[in-house]
Amino acid sequence: xxTIFRRRHVKATHLFSISLALVFSLAMMHSHADEQASDQQxxxxxDRAALARSRLYHPPSLPPEANSVDVDNxxxxxxxxxxxxxxxxxxxxxxxxxxxxxxxxxxxxxSCHSPAAAYGxxxxxxxxxxGTQLNKMGNRAVPSLxxxxxxxxxxxxxxxxxxxxxxxxxxxxxxxxxxxxxTLHSQAGLPLLAPNEMANANVADVVAKLRRADYAPFFRExxxxxxxxxxxKAFKWMTLALEYFQRDADEFFPFTSKFxxxxxxQVTLSAPEQRGLKIFEDxxxxxxxxxxxxxxxxxxxxxxxxxxGLVVTGAPRNPALDINKQADFYDxxxxxxxxxxxxxxxxxxxxxxTPSLRNTALRQSFFHNGVFHSLRxxxxxxxxxxxxxxxxxxxxxxxxxxxxxxRYNDLPRDLRKNVNRDAPFSPxxxxxxxxxxxxxxxxxxxxxxxxxxxxxxxxxxxxxxxxYTKKQ
Ligand code: HEC
Ligand code: HEC
Numbered sequence: 001x002x003t004i005f006r007r008r009h010v011k012a013t014h015l016f017s018i019s020l021a022l023v024f025s026l027a028m029m030h031s032h033a034d035e036q037a038s039d040q041q042x043x044x045x046x047d048r049a050a051l052a053r054s055r056l057y058h059p060p061s062l063p064p065e066a067n068s069v070d071v072d073n074x075x076x077x078x079x080x081x082x083x084x085x086x087x088x089x090x091x092x093x094x095x096x097x098x099x100x101x102x103x104x105x106x107x108x109x110x111s112c113h114s115p116a117a118a119y120g121x122x123x124x125x126x127x128x129x130x131g132t133q134l135n136k137m138g139n140r141a142v143p144s145l146x147x148x149x150x151x152x153x154x155x156x157x158x159x160x161x162x163x164x165x166x167x168x169x170x171x172x173x174x175x176x177x178x179x180x181x182x183t184l185h186s187q188a189g190l191p192l193l194a195p196n197e198m199a200n201a202n203v204a205d206v207v208a209k210l211r212r213a214d215y216a217p218f219f220r221e222x223x224x225x226x227x228x229x230x231x232x233k234a235f236k237w238m239t240l241a242l243e244y245f246q247r248d249a250d251e252f253f254p255f256t257s258k259f260x261x262x263x264x265x266q267v268t269l270s271a272p273e274q275r276g277l278k279i280f281e282d283x284x285x286x287x288x289x290x291x292x293x294x295x296x297x298x299x300x301x302x303x304x305x306x307x308x309g310l311v312v313t314g315a316p317r318n319p320a321l322d323i324n325k326q327a328d329f330y331d332x333x334x335x336x337x338x339x340x341x342x343x344x345x346x347x348x349x350x351x352x353x354t355p356s357l358r359n360t361a362l363r364q365s366f367f368h369n370g371v372f373h374s375l376r377x378x379x380x381x382x383x384x385x386x387x388x389x390x391x392x393x394x395x396x397x398x399x400x401x402x403x404x405x406x407r408y409n410d411l412p413r414d415l416r417k418n419v420n421r422d423a424p425f426s427p428x429x430x431x432x433x434x435x436x437x438x439x440x441x442x443x444x445x446x447x448x449x450x451x452x453x454x455x456x457x458x459x460x461x462x463x464x465x466x467x468y469t470k471k472q
Contacts, residue, residue, distance in 0.1 A: 092245025103199030118359035119145035126370025276446025
């Protein structure tokens, strides 16, 4: 039941445990339920109180519409109107870069998701500022919007056909750090209405801005003469255009990194890069590829450097975030408070979606709470989280645990058992970290090959590929 995050270990024994589970489940049902009930009463009273309190702070005064805007039948609207793809993309691009669509008049999607940083943030702030006065802190680090083309809606039990060992890979997919949005258009509504992001009062407020925009005629040409007449419909069309813009391959999944050139046989990796790749894939060393997939998928597609699984890494709490000034607020990812459907699944608390590592070397803040500020720091965390916890976590200031190292301090105490202990977190057989300084140098060299915008040297191109742009 709680083995879900050992998902990369359980596979070999999985079928066996399923059949065991089937045999025992009927007999055990009753006592199991009792056990669960008493578990809830004894072990988790404090957690449940913490969870309940965290919900009080659930997106500070988000207008009800932000969660209830029904954009789910937006695809079916197209069947009647048949808008052209290239027009929707062009319109989506205008919308994406338009600061006039925000309450402050200064914030566009691109302010947080800048093309200059692979559609991620360009500064080192852990979270970005928004709101009508641009002084409200976001709750989470801004992700890059690149390489989401194969991201599927969230699923609690992902059966991986690509994986030779098969079996349940656990919670996977969905947009947002906690996987709570199923589609790009359902996600797009939120930043427009969130008071600490683009801060529009409501849907009507956004649509009024659309009607005033200089691209309003283009909007009507794309979606029909009446496209801006009804607030609800106009809002849906807008989110659809934003979605289609984010499906523009050149912008959002260009596959132009040095690593891609290497996979295409156009270039070789340097010695440090090669060593880095080896450590990345070595199950006894980095084991990074077990979550940040580094090989082609079954269809031959280049890897996205994530399997989109949700995992508990136990990142330290970030005291720089406003929301964390509430001592009893916890961002527990998959189990809440920003999504509520899995709040009872305490084994999911603390899980966040594995990010793609493409263009990660362009970032200046890392992890869902932006607590780390360099790749080296991230890798040192992986290497020494459990061998040198005093470096990562503060000591408990008061109460019965006073003076102890507050390991995994961004989780209530009873949920700390959820943290992943696969390599590289677990020490090696002799108790030492699996990555030393030289390994980390090599890993960084390798991660830098994942930045887009690499041009393969001419000679390498000529040696391995036929250039059809030149006359033969
Ligand atoms: C103030 C900064 C800010 C602005 C402005 C902003 N976003 Fe975001 N965006 C974020 C943050 C923070 C997240 C992560 C949210 C979470 O996980 O809860 C995010 C997540 C996303 C995601 C999900 C990405 C993923 O990896 O799952 C998409 C898609 C997205 N934003 C699109 C947009 C669009 C489209 C706009 C404009 C309408 C926009 N954003 C405006 C901060 C911003
Ligand atoms: C068990 C799965 C797992 C393994 C193994 C793993 N990662 Fe991660 N990685 C994650 C998850 C999940 C996050 C996000 C955690 C969070 O925000 O709380 C993450 C975040 C990162 C980030 C920050 C990216 C960003 O956009 O903020 C980097 C860089 C990274 N991992 C690199 C690596 C490297 C290099 C290795 C191997 C040494 C590795 N990871 C091993 C799951 C994993």
